[in-house]
Amino acid sequence: MNNRLHNSIMTVMLFAAALLVGRAAAAQDMPDFHYQYPQKTGEQIFHGVCQACHMPNAKGAVGAGAYPALAGDKRLAAVSYPVAILVNGFAAMPPFRDNLSAQQTAAVINYIRTHFGNHYHDKATVAEVKAAMARARGAG
Amino acid sequence: MAEDNSTAPSPAPRATHPTTRRALLRLIGQAAGGAVMYRAMTELGFARESTFTTPIRLEGNPRGASVLVLGAGMAGMCAAYELRKAGYKVKILEYNSRPGGRNWSLYGGDVYTELGGFTQRVEFDRGLYLNPGPWRIPHHHLALLHYCRLLNVALEPFLQVNYSAYVHSPDAFGGKPQRYRAVQADFAGHVAELLGKVTNQGGLDEAVSREDREMLLEAMRQWGALDKNYQYRKGLLTSTRRGFDVDPGGGLDSLPTPSTPLAFSDLLKSRLWAAISAGHIYEFQDMIFQPVGGMGMIGKAFGRKLDGVIQYNAKVVDIRQSESGVTATYEDTRSGGSRHQAHADWCVCAIPASILSQIPMNVGAPMRAAIDALYYDAAIKIGLQFRRRFWEQDESIYGGITYTQLPNAVIGYPCTGYQQDGPAVLLGAYTFGPNAVQFTAMSPHERVRKAVEYGAQIHPQYDREFQNGVAVAWSRVPWTLGCAAHWTPELRAQHYDNLCAIDGRIVLAGEHASRLPAWQEGALLSALDAVTRLNARVTGA
Numbered sequence: 001m002n003n004r005l006h007n008s009i010m011t012v013m014l015f016a017a018a019l020l021v022g023r024a025a026a027a028q029d030m031p032d033f034h035y036q037y038p039q040k041t042g043e044q045i046f047h048g049v050c051q052a053c054h055m056p057n058a059k060g061a062v063g064a065g066a067y068p069a070l071a072g073d074k075r076l077a078a079v080s081y082p083v084a085i086l087v088n089g090f091a092a093m094p095p096f097r098d099n100l101s102a103q104q105t106a107a108v109i110n111y112i113r114t115h116f117g118n119h120y121h122d123k124a125t126v127a128e129v130k131a132a133m134a135r136a137r138g139a140g
Numbered sequence: 141m142a143e144d145n146s147t148a149p150s151p152a153p154r155a156t157h158p159t160t161r162r163a164l165l166r167l168i169g170q171a172a173g174g175a176v177m178y179r180a181m182t183e184l185g186f187a188r189e190s191t192f193t194t195p196i197r198l199e200g201n202p203r204g205a206s207v208l209v210l211g212a213g214m215a216g217m218c219a220a221y222e223l224r225k226a227g228y229k230v231k232i233l234e235y236n237s238r239p240g241g242r243n244w245s246l247y248g249g250d251v252y253t254e255l256g257g258f259t260q261r262v263e264f265d266r267g268l269y270l271n272p273g274p275w276r277i278p279h280h281h282l283a284l285l286h287y288c289r290l291l292n293v294a295l296e297p298f299l300q301v302n303y304s305a306y307v308h309s310p311d312a313f314g315g316k317p318q319r320y321r322a323v324q325a326d327f328a329g330h331v332a333e334l335l336g337k338v339t340n341q342g343g344l345d346e347a348v349s350r351e352d353r354e355m356l357l358e359a360m361r362q363w364g365a366l367d368k369n370y371q372y373r374k375g376l377l378t379s380t381r382r383g384f385d386v387d388p389g390g391g392l393d394s395l396p397t398p399s400t401p402l403a404f405s406d407l408l409k410s411r412l413w414a415a416i417s418a419g420h421i422y423e424f425q426d427m428i429f430q431p432v433g434g435m436g437m438i439g440k441a442f443g444r445k446l447d448g449v450i451q452y453n454a455k456v457v458d459i460r461q462s463e464s465g466v467t468a469t470y471e472d473t474r475s476g477g478s479r480h481q482a483h484a485d486w487c488v489c490a491i492p493a494s495i496l497s498q499i500p501m502n503v504g505a506p507m508r509a510a511i512d513a514l515y516y517d518a519a520i521k522i523g524l525q526f527r528r529r530f531w532e533q534d535e536s537i538y539g540g541i542t543y544t545q546l547p548n549a550v551i552g553y554p555c556t557g558y559q560q561d562g563p564a565v566l567l568g569a570y571t572f573g574p575n576a577v578q579f580t581a582m583s584p585h586e587r588v589r590k591a592v593e594y595g596a597q598i599h600p601q602y603d604r605e606f607q608n609g610v611a612v613a614w615s616r617v618p619w620t621l622g623c624a625a626h627w628t629p630e631l632r633a634q635h636y637d638n639l640c641a642i643d644g645r646i647v648l649a650g651e652h653a654s655r656l657p658a659w660q661e662g663a664l665l666s667a668l669d670a671v672t673r674l675n676a677r678v679t680g681a
Contacts, residue, residue: 064495
């Protein structure tokens with residue numbers, strides 16, 4: 001069989017294999033858990049992603065459970081804390097390492113830590129985030 | 141299974157004694173009909189459809205034992221109903237002012253406020269609704285079907301695959317939506333032709349026997365609508381799969397015009413083939429049902445069945461077990477958060493894990509670790525009302541789903557009220573997972589606006605016919621903090637059994653405690669299993 005034909009067949013088979021999802025079919029038809037958020041700056045990422053739960057004013061919200069406020073959040077003092085949370089997730093908060101790059105993660109941490117009544121000017125670095133991601137992937 | 145091949149004459153002249161299971165089943169089928177034969181098949185170990193055995197019977201005497209159920213969603217109400225039937229004293233604490241939890245429909249006149257204080261007043265016409273949570277009941281979700289029958293909830297068909305609906309990408313074929321039937325037929329046809337070519341050129345000589353190759357060619361020809369040269373070409377044959385440019389008519393001047401298949405390379409690059417497998421998945425195979433009048437009919441009926449048992453507007457803030465029982469501390473959300481306590485011998489906790497991870501509860505470390513390991517996926521659903529059913533009147537789409545690579549992901553057409561004049565509501569967006577977070581971050585008004593903007597690229601009639609919409613983002617739903625638990629195989633291996641095990645006097649229930657995440661069936665099966673085990677512990681039965 002010639003090369004081009006072979007490649008076409010392999011392409012079709014690979015595409016078909018990609019449709020096989022490792023977990024049982026969720027109730028939605030085609031979720032993409034590796035979706036990459038397109039926002040670039042820390043401000044864009046906060047308003048396009050984080051505010052979904054932490055709210056546009058970063059003050060969180062309370063229902064049957066609560067989303068914590070990021071505004072004036074003393075736990076942000078140690079930069080390793082938000083790095084760990086964003087990379088690994090925590091309880092009801094998902095990890096974001098598959099959806100935000102190291103650059104995006106560092107950018108949004110630095111934005112939140114310098115806005116909303118937070119005044120922490122030491123920066124999260126891309127290197128630090130990458131290291132945390134590597135640790136998470138190695139352990140997972 | 142051994143057949144009786146004895147040729148010895150039977151001692152009884154006329155009666156035939158069934159000596160094999162097959163013969164016995166044939167006898168049962170002839171005598172009593174197919175349904176009875178099927179049950180016999182199940183008993184004899186042939187057929188096995190679901191883990192549900194209906195109805196469950198909790199044996200033994202609870203001797204006045206009491207159970208506190210936390211959460212009046214499907215799992216909580218199922219647990220409460222079955223426990224009461226078995227003689228337990230039951231009380232339910234529910235955060236909302238209504239029963240059902242995620243089993244929920246929104247109707248015109250409803251007012252819904254999400255976390256952050258964004259309020260929507262639903263403006264749907266009378267009789268129209270959106271199912272913001274579950275919208276489908278697969279035919280093999282036997283527990284849910286059982287309770288629908290028990291609660292007199294009428295069902296109607298839900299259409300998943302509609303060959304007339306669209307598959308769309310803004311980057312393919314100039315952004316022109318393609319009919320599902322065309323994508324399905326062309327993908328199959330081109331693949332079949334390719335495989336036929338490979339076979340005829342000897343490419344499969346090593347992998348497939350000659351006899352099987354002949355069968356394969358025959359199968360490909362039929363499956364792919366290939367002509368006698370094993371080619372997928374424009375013509376009347378392929379048009380019987382992908383549709384015609386002009387349909388066959390009647391009388392004079394009635395010849396059909398065949399349509400032109402899409403080029404294979406264009407089709408592959410478009411990724412439209414990603415949409416044509418959904419209907420093959422077990423949960424999305426026909427028959428699928430929906431309740432007449434909205435999915436919320438089930439929760440409402442269940443709540444009526446448990447009238448007097450459910451205490452509404454109760455926000456649980458602490459769960460404490462001891463030698464003498466379980467005490468839940470709750471705030472009355474209607475009276476400024478005044479605190480009260482409810483006590484029982486046992487507790488079935490059907491609160492979502494996303495909320496439960498924030499409630500102090502003295503269970504062992506393994507269960508606590510399991511609860512804390514679960515985040516809940518984001519999901520959004522947006523219902524849009526239009527002045528008329530343009531998808532039916534202009535495009536012959538009756539029910540079913542259009543798939544798009546735009547961020548709204550789908551357009552779900554109503555599976556009811558066909559051909560009626562007047563407004564109708566369709567599902568303008570449904571996404572699950574990280575993409576849904578983007579919608580969640582918007583205001584409800586912005587979400588609706590975006591859904592209209594995206595849908596208009598598929599149906600230009602949107603702009604002219606749009607009337608109003610409502611958008612539910614599950615991460616901002618006050619009683620769930622997300623749509624459903626996010627499990628992975630690794631998490632299940634590590635945590636699932638610990639999550640489901642009875643811890644002292646407490647057992648958990650809900651879709652998170654099941655192998656069917658985000659399905660109501662998972663919630664019900666987990667509740668049934670939980671109360672069965674609990675009852676065994678209480679009664680020693």
